[in-house]
Amino acid sequence: MLISETEALLTSMLDLAGVHPGRGSAADVRRTVEVFRRFATVPADDAVSPQEDGDGILAQTGTFDFDGVREFCADLTRQLIEADNQGSIWQLRCTLHWTPSAETEVLGSRVLWSFGMPLDDFFVKALSLPGWAWALAGVQAPRHLTIELDRV
Template sequence: MLIRATRAVLASMLDEAGVSSRAISTADVRTTASTFRQFAPLPTEDAAPPEEDGDGILAEFGSHDFRGEREFSTSLTRQFTEIGDKDAMWQLGCAFYWAPQAATDVLESGHMWPLGRALDEFFDKLVSLPGWAWALGDVQVPHGLVITLDRT
């Protein structure tokens, strides 16, 4: 798979898993994390290898106003660097959004990189991030799911 095709591949995998950005349920957060776990090790032909920081995963959570209004979000990002061009970086992001509330305001924000961990260990530790633990707890239906592929 090419970097430019990663969004379509992930979207297809999510569709097959029953996740739709038009009708989101609380269970979709867990299904999306599980699907991203399956997607994360798929090889890319034009990305530098992980040991050269060419293919990595990032988990984040927090309350921000990036989209014009304050929201709580959780996201998983797969970051690629093109072979032979360290300045050509791509980020495939998959983010859920919720209206802010007292329960999410106390979570602040945080992130986690694999930092030498195997992908399975990274995804096993995902539930230990406070924001992800809340999101995976089926507490509230997200009001949005956005999948993006951007060159930075």
Template sequence: MLIREAKDRLEQMLANIDVVEGSNTVSLGAVMKAFQSFAAVSASDCAPVDEDGDGILAQFGTYGLRGTQEFSVNLSRQFIETGDDGSIWQLSCTFYWDPTPDTTALGSGSLWSFDTSPEDFFRDAALLAGWKWALGTNQRPISLDVTFDMA
């Protein structure tokens, strides 16, 4: 896969996952599994992993990035193009909820995949306080956004 093909590839993988029965909301666990499968697909035009050219970021927190405070959990894959002046690209899946006292109390946190196995990274990401809450809650997210941007 080339970096420029990454969003299409991820969207194809997401299209193949089950939705929560009786709703249009995709299961967070299913998205995490699809993202783990997507992370295993190498990008031929990015810098080597040992140069941090391809990595996964899991994060959570309450932010006002879309104009109002929202709690979010996010998985992003960061690609750095080969070469001395390689551009940095991030492909992200972000779930949003209205904030509550419980989600605000979680604070924020993040975890990078560098220097860890994919299995350990995704296990540890699911244990981050915000991700643990999101995977265990019965509150439906407001939305799931998939974005692909130059960082």
């Protein structure tokens, strides 16, 4: 897979699992994580290797005010650095969005990178972050799911 193909591949994998960007159900949270976990193991042929920190996963949660809309988000992002001389950094974000509540406010914000650890260990730690644990508990269905590939 090439970096330019990551968004289409992840979207296709999610579609096969019955998860569609723009919609959200409580069951979609776990399915999204399972798909992203498999997606994270697909090599990016034009990226610097994971051993050289050119391919890593970021897990983050928190209540944010992006684009003037305050919302609680649980996000998995794959960061890829192009192996060419330019070394451009790309991020493919897979973000679940909820209306914030008193319950989500107390979860705070957390960030965890996969660099320097096996992916299995990373996902165990990431999914035990308070925000991800809340999201996976299925207490509330997300408002929607977004998938975005950007050069940063």
